[in-house]
Amino acid sequence: MDELQILIDLHKHADRQGPGGDAETALALDLAGVDRAAPLAVADIGCGTGASALLLARLLPNARITAVDFLADFLDVLQARAARAGVAERITPLACSMDELPFADGQFDLIWSEGAIYNIGFEAGVAGWRRFLKPGGLLVVSEITWTTASRPAELQAHWDGEYPEIAPASAKIGVLEQQAYSPVAYFTLPEHCWLENYYRPMQARFADFLARQDHSAAARAVVAAEQREIDLYERYKDHVSYGVYVARKLG
Numbered sequence: 001m002d003e004l005q006i007l008i009d010l011h012k013h014a015d016r017q018g019p020g021g022d023a024e025t026a027l028a029l030d031l032a033g034v035d036r037a038a039p040l041a042v043a044d045i046g047c048g049t050g051a052s053a054l055l056l057a058r059l060l061p062n063a064r065i066t067a068v069d070f071l072a073d074f075l076d077v078l079q080a081r082a083a084r085a086g087v088a089e090r091i092t093p094l095a096c097s098m099d100e101l102p103f104a105d106g107q108f109d110l111i112w113s114e115g116a117i118y119n120i121g122f123e124a125g126v127a128g129w130r131r132f133l134k135p136g137g138l139l140v141v142s143e144i145t146w147t148t149a150s151r152p153a154e155l156q157a158h159w160d161g162e163y164p165e166i167a168p169a170s171a172k173i174g175v176l177e178q179q180a181y182s183p184v185a186y187f188t189l190p191e192h193c194w195l196e197n198y199y200r201p202m203q204a205r206f207a208d209f210l211a212r213q214d215h216s217a218a219a220r221a222v223v224a225a226e227q228r229e230i231d232l233y234e235r236y237k238d239h240v241s242y243g244v245y246v247a248r249k250l251g
Ligand code: SAM
Pocket: 015, 016, 017, 018, 019, 020, 045, 046, 047, 048, 049, 050, 051, 052, 068, 069, 070, 071, 074, 096, 097, 098, 099, 113, 114, 115, 116, 119, 120
């Protein structure tokens, strides 16, 4: 089994594939100030198994949501969850890469993306997705962010290797301004979004995952890498989090 299939097996049984929380998704929606009763056209990009898409479908009862992920396995889980929640007819899954989206200019009132834009980079993502928003449309995006001006060398070295675009919120907000968005709001994800909502449930899946994978060397390497990331977060959580950015398209 290749590494991607192994990662899918670890993550597809989860409610979410990255740090976040229902209360924080709802807070971002409040800060965006959308009319919840409106028939909004929404895209959730990098939706995974549907943590935010399913909540948005509940909170926006007249919205239609296009849920995009390049992994069909995750979208299959999302569809099953949507059916159980009674919102399947308002969520359209789309298996597609986030840098080759087939959307029309001005198609969406709201573009949502939690813990996913790093796959193509924050600047490329906010620049590339802008044209899909209506004038005045809203972008809500979470992005790994430094929360202090300086940080320990070990943490800096880790993220310089993983994602050199990591930066403080001031720089991310600057990118939004340069790309012709007006920043509306910003907050950071609190610790429980990482530990209780994401890392602890993942750790609880390790044993069954390793059993399904016959304790292969590749599966053990995946668990070890995830555990290293968890250890790093727990050691240095004062310095790093996801920032949640809400911005309005200008023009
Ligand atoms: N938004 C979900 C959540 O918060 O639970 C998932 C976050 S997960 C960290 C990142 C997601 O982006 C995964 O579901 C992954 O399959 C998806 N992804 C990665 N690269 C992608 C790409 N190029 N195009 C579309 N989706 C991608």
